[in-house]
Amino acid sequence: MGFFFQELVNGVTTGALYALIALGFSMVYGVLKLLNFAHGDLYMVGAYIGFFVIQFFGGAAHVNIPVPLLLVIMFVLAAGLVGGLGVAIERFAYRPLRDAPRIAPLITAIGISFFLENSALLLFGAQYRIYNTSEFISFSSGIQIGSVSIDSVQIMVVVLGAALMLGLRLLVNRTRLGKQMRAVAADREAAEMLGINVDFTIAATFFLGSALAGVAGVMAGLLFNQVTNTIGFIAGLKAFTAAVVGGIGSLPGAMLGGLLIGIAESFVTGYISSTFTNLIVFGLLIVVMLVRPSGLLGRAQLQKV
Amino acid sequence: MSIDSQGPQVGADEWVARQAHRREYLPSWLGQVERATERIGWWPRLAVAALAGAALPSLGLGGFQLQVGIDAMVIALLAVGLNIVVGWAGLLDLGYIAFFGFGAYGFALLSSAQFTSTGIHLPAYLSVPIVMIAAAIVGLGVGLPSRRLIGDYLAIVTLFFGEAFVEFTNNVAPSKLGGPNGIVGIDPIKAFGWQLTSNFGYYYLLVIVLVVTMAVLRLVETSRTGRAWRAVREDPLAAASMTIPVNRVKLAAFAGGAVVAALAGTIYAAQQASVFPTDFDTPILILIYAGLILGGAGSIAGAALGALVVMIIYDGLLRSPTDAGFLFYGLVLLTLLAKLRPWRRLGAVLAATVAFGFVAHAIAGAISARVVAGAPQSGGWIADALRDWVIVPANPQTPGNWGFVVLVCLLIALVQVSSQWRTILLVPAIYLASFVWETRLVVEPSITRQLMIGAILIVMMNARPQGLLGQRRVEALT
Numbered sequence: 001m002g003f004f005f006q007e008l009v010n011g012v013t014t015g016a017l018y019a020l021i022a023l024g025f026s027m028v029y030g031v032l033k034l035l036n037f038a039h040g041d042l043y044m045v046g047a048y049i050g051f052f053v054i055q056f057f058g059g060a061a062h063v064n065i066p067v068p069l070l071l072v073i074m075f076v077l078a079a080g081l082v083g084g085l086g087v088a089i090e091r092f093a094y095r096p097l098r099d100a101p102r103i104a105p106l107i108t109a110i111g112i113s114f115f116l117e118n119s120a121l122l123l124f125g126a127q128y129r130i131y132n133t134s135e136f137i138s139f140s141s142g143i144q145i146g147s148v149s150i151d152s153v154q155i156m157v158v159v160l161g162a163a164l165m166l167g168l169r170l171l172v173n174r175t176r177l178g179k180q181m182r183a184v185a186a187d188r189e190a191a192e193m194l195g196i197n198v199d200f201t202i203a204a205t206f207f208l209g210s211a212l213a214g215v216a217g218v219m220a221g222l223l224f225n226q227v228t229n230t231i232g233f234i235a236g237l238k239a240f241t242a243a244v245v246g247g248i249g250s251l252p253g254a255m256l257g258g259l260l261i262g263i264a265e266s267f268v269t270g271y272i273s274s275t276f277t278n279l280i281v282f283g284l285l286i287v288v289m290l291v292r293p294s295g296l297l298g299r300a301q302l303q304k305v
Numbered sequence: 306m307s308i309d310s311q312g313p314q315v316g317a318d319e320w321v322a323r324q325a326h327r328r329e330y331l332p333s334w335l336g337q338v339e340r341a342t343e344r345i346g347w348w349p350r351l352a353v354a355a356l357a358g359a360a361l362p363s364l365g366l367g368g369f370q371l372q373v374g375i376d377a378m379v380i381a382l383l384a385v386g387l388n389i390v391v392g393w394a395g396l397l398d399l400g401y402i403a404f405f406g407f408g409a410y411g412f413a414l415l416s417s418a419q420f421t422s423t424g425i426h427l428p429a430y431l432s433v434p435i436v437m438i439a440a441a442i443v444g445l446g447v448g449l450p451s452r453r454l455i456g457d458y459l460a461i462v463t464l465f466f467g468e469a470f471v472e473f474t475n476n477v478a479p480s481k482l483g484g485p486n487g488i489v490g491i492d493p494i495k496a497f498g499w500q501l502t503s504n505f506g507y508y509y510l511l512v513i514v515l516v517v518t519m520a521v522l523r524l525v526e527t528s529r530t531g532r533a534w535r536a537v538r539e540d541p542l543a544a545a546s547m548t549i550p551v552n553r554v555k556l557a558a559f560a561g562g563a564v565v566a567a568l569a570g571t572i573y574a575a576q577q578a579s580v581f582p583t584d585f586d587t588p589i590l591i592l593i594y595a596g597l598i599l600g601g602a603g604s605i606a607g608a609a610l611g612a613l614v615v616m617i618i619y620d621g622l623l624r625s626p627t628d629a630g631f632l633f634y635g636l637v638l639l640t641l642l643a644k645l646r647p648w649r650r651l652g653a654v655l656a657a658t659v660a661f662g663f664v665a666h667a668i669a670g671a672i673s674a675r676v677v678a679g680a681p682q683s684g685g686w687i688a689d690a691l692r693d694w695v696i697v698p699a700n701p702q703t704p705g706n707w708g709f710v711v712l713v714c715l716l717i718a719l720v721q722v723s724s725q726w727r728t729i730l731l732v733p734a735i736y737l738a739s740f741v742w743e744t745r746l747v748v749e750p751s752i753t754r755q756l757m758i759g760a761i762l763i764v765m766m767n768a769r770p771q772g773l774l775g776q777r778r779v780e781a782l783t
Contacts, residue, residue: 035457092717096767103397104766106460107598110399111762114591118755119713122745123706233587237468240461248457279472282465286450289462293454 002147007270008263013154013223015262016161020216021239022246022254023168024209030185030249031205033102034094037109040236041116042086042210046078046217047227048120051129053077060132067136075160078218079211086210087203095199113233120229128226137222157219164212165255171208172251181205185249234278238265241285247298256297347523350606355516362508370621371504377616378511379573384596384612385518385605386565391594392602393531394558395538396451399590400463403447403470404440404563406585408570410474411436413488413580419481429494433571437564444563448556467590474582487581494575507576514572518565519605525561526605534558535603588755592619595758598765601772611772615761623750623757630683633742637735650728657732662694665736675699681743695739705744712737 021043028036053074058064065073093112097105133153142151172178180201183191192198220235221227242261246253261281268280288295342350362371383405390398414420415432427435450462474482482488494501494510501507525531533554536544545551574580592615600611622628645651670677679697681688698704715734719727746753765772 029457033457035460088717092720093763093767100766100770102457103391103395104770106397106457107594108763108766110591110594111759111766113759114588115756115759115763118752118759119709122709122749122752122756237465241465244458244461275476279469279476282469282472285465286462286469289454289458290450293458 003270005146005148007266009148009150009154010270011263011266012259013157013262014266015259016158017216017219017223017258018235018238018242018262019255019258020161020164020212020219021235022242022258023165023251024212025236025239026243026246026249026251026254027181027205027209029243031181031188031202032094032098032105034105035109035240036209037106037236038089038112038116039209039213040234040239041113041120041232042082042213043217043220043235043239044120044227044229044232045085045116046082046214047221047231048124048129048217049078049081049214050074050218050221051131051227054131054136060130060135063136070136071156074218075215078214080214082214082217083207083211086206086213090203090206095202113236117229117232124229126228128228131221131225131227133222133225153222157223160215160219164215168208168212169251177201177204238281241281244285244295245288247295250295250297253295253297257295347606351516351519351523354606355512358512358516359509362505371508373617373621375504375507375511375576376620377613378508378515379569379576380593380596380616381609381612382511382515382518382569382572383566383593384600384608385515385522386562386569387593387597388602388605388608389522389534389565390558390562391597392604392608393526393534393538394555396555396558397457397460398463398559398562399460400447400465400467400470401562401566401593402585402587402590403467404444404566405570405573405589406470406474406580406582407440407443407563408436408567409574409580409585410482410488410570411439411567412571412574413491414481416492416575417488417490419488429492429571429575433494433568436571437567440563440567441560444560445556447563448559451555451559452552467587471582471586474585485582487579487584489579491574491578491580493578494572501575504576507572511572514568515609518568519609522565522605530554530557591758591762592616595761597772599761599772601774604772604774607772607774610774615758618757619754623754625684626682626747627684627687629747629750629753630685630687633683633747634687634739637738641735654728654731654735658735659694661732662736662739666693666696669696679744682747683743691739691743695736695743697740697743701744705741708737708741709745712741 021039024042025036025039028034028039053070054060054063057070057073063070089112093108094105097108137153142149142153142155144150172181180191180196181204183194183196184198184201184205188198191201220231238261239258242257243254244257245260246255246257261284264284265277265281268277272280345353361374366374383401386404387398387401390396390401412429412432415425415427415435416429418426420426447463447466451459454462474487475485494507499506501510533544533549534557536547536549537551537554541551544554573584577584593612596612596615597608598611599615600609601607618632622632641651641654645654666677676698677696678699679701681691681695681697683691712734715730715737719730719734722730746756
């Protein structure tokens with residue numbers, strides 16, 4: 001039974017990560033009806049930013065500022081820069097295509113994903129960059145319940161992830177900006193007629209979504225310890241899966257989907273074999289899409305004519 | 306179509322499209338070339354292209370160039386097939402590459418020693434049709450979701466199908482599929498007593514297959530099915546109300562695309578004599594898309610031409626620093642020539658760029674000799690010409706990287722600012738592009754070509770979504 005709970009803990013941790021990426025993905029889909037294929041690569045950029053912050057403050061072994069401060073700087077810088085990058089991409093590549101045929105922004109998104117991935121290769125090289133988390137955060141300072149050990153990084157990821165999700169939920173449901181976002185998602189033209197600044201709302205959505213991806217990137221760096229330019233693609237795919245399983249455009253759905261995918265992946269790796277993890281996760285997605293295309297929490301949409 | 310004084314009423318969209326197209330003609334001589342080629346019919350153009358393709362090897366194309374030609378034609382064949390699904394039927398199929406892999410793996414299994422123990426080792430004239438038919442059936446299976454899923458959802462499911470194919474070949478049944486080591490020792494194509502062993506043979510086979518495929522697809526395009534595809538693309542509901550069986554038409558598009566991809570796969574497997582899972586991964590898919598988008602989705606000739614151009618640049622020109630240099634500076638000049646009006650402005654920008662470079666080089670050299678100690682990395686006379694113009698530091702990697710970041714920011718800014726500022730910003734942008742090219746891009750051709758593919762997709766979709774040869778589409782107002 002200990003093994004089961006250990007796998008569950010690991011699954012919830014990666015699930016929180018996927019959920020954060022999926023949230024941004026789902027938000028962007030909500031307002032623009034665009035599958036942002038570049039979203040996974042924003043996560044990769046966030047992971048690199050975290051790495052270079054560690055390097056800037058003396059490297060993992062000789063961090064010359066307090067560790068909590070270092071973590072705060074990592075997360076804030078990653079969120080800010082990646083958020084800005086997301087806004088720049090929207091402004092440059094997606095805004096001119098807002099009224100183009102649906103296929104055009106999708107193909108642009110694929111191009112941007114490819115461009116970002118290879119820009120990172122050009123700038124940072126193909127080698128893995130190692131975070132060496134254990135040098136400045138002691139893993140053993142976590143909790144031990146029976147045979148199940150939860151290390152401190154896992155706790156931090158889950159707590160921070162939950163806090164961000166809660167914050168986002170409050171923002172979307174309670175604030176003026178959230179109301180504008182929901183209005184734009186429901187009907188862009190009508191929202192514009194009611195005096196909502198649609199361009200600003202979409203840019204804000206991109207900022208928030210991309211910032212979440214940046215934070216998730218730093219978390220992944222701390223958790224998995226290594227960064228390279230291709231991590232974005234597969235993480236992006238998993239996040240798509242999560243968003244789609246939960247019901248695309250639905251924020252609670254994205255969280256649920258992320259957790260489900262994380263746990264499923266962890267159990268498949270633990271009980272069956274790690275070689276089939278991706279195959280089974282992709283298979284799961286195809287089945288969900290065919291049986292319930294609107295996802296677990298999504299509402300079936302009527303096609304407007 | 307005649308246009309009366311009251312303006313168009315029936316078929317207004319087509320009129321708008323034609324007007325837009327007329328205005329979209331590239332200016333000056335480029336537009337004249339475009340118009341001249343349009344006056345010749347489709348079939349004569351195909352015949353001329355086929356003859357040109359067949360004549361190329363006798364002009365002394367050998368070894369490496371021949372291999373580039375073969376790869377380019379395989380990708381062109383794939384792009385022509387993808388055009389059925391994406392260009393005509395308007396279904397975004399991101400798992401298309403899996404059919405290419407299916408064809409290659411199918412041929413590899415049937416026509417190699419892999420299954421000899423069970424008595425299956427078929428000659429090519431049997432295995433190629435078998436693989437194509439099987440691919441059509443798989444295509445129907447993959448197309449089934451298109452009955453329920455529209456647009457983005459279909460894109461995701463097909464993307465996962467493509468990923469699942471790579472995972473499958475990598476992990477399942479390693480004794481038969483070979484895992485990451487793939488399958489080696491595949492038979493060459495052998496038919497009617499001829500055996501293709503040299504690259505010359507495959508080159509001509511591909512010329513023939515490509516031309517025949519294009520001809521067949523041209524007939525399909527103008528047939529009932531072709532019109533049905535385009536009708537479904539424009540508006541499935543209207544098509545259904547015109548009694549077009551929408552679902553069957555979509556499935557036919559998937560199956561048609563799959564057959565062409567599988568055909569390309571068999572030839573690819575036979576020519577390479579080996580298949581590996583990584584040959585059928587997402588980067589190749591994006592390459593095919595780049596070709597299709599560059600040439601123009603919806604046009605057979607556009608798909609083939611775009612893929613050929615992309616592949617020749619990707620595989621051929623970028624490998625040699627000299628060719629790459631010509632390509633880069635040629636493209637910059639051509640873009641300026643085509644886009645910058647009037648001539649005064651063009652002349653001013655060019656003169657300012659040249660002056661800017663020499664001044665910047667002189668100032669940088671006066672401050673520190675190390676800053677200009679490096680040499681331009683492009684080969685040939687371009688490097689000599691640029692020696693006193695472009696700044697190349699002794700240790701170019703880090704400055705080149707920063708230059709790349711600044712260049713991307715500058716290009717994004719260029720699109721946003723007003724036209725006056727754009728002209729002014731253009732000068733440092735060109736100079737910076739040249740700096741980044743000489744310090745970083747030309748020394749990393751394998752990354753540069755991937756960046757180029759990404760950039761093609763982004764720029765074409767924003768600047769000229771109909772591609773070089775496609776027809777501009779006008780969305781009906783809803």
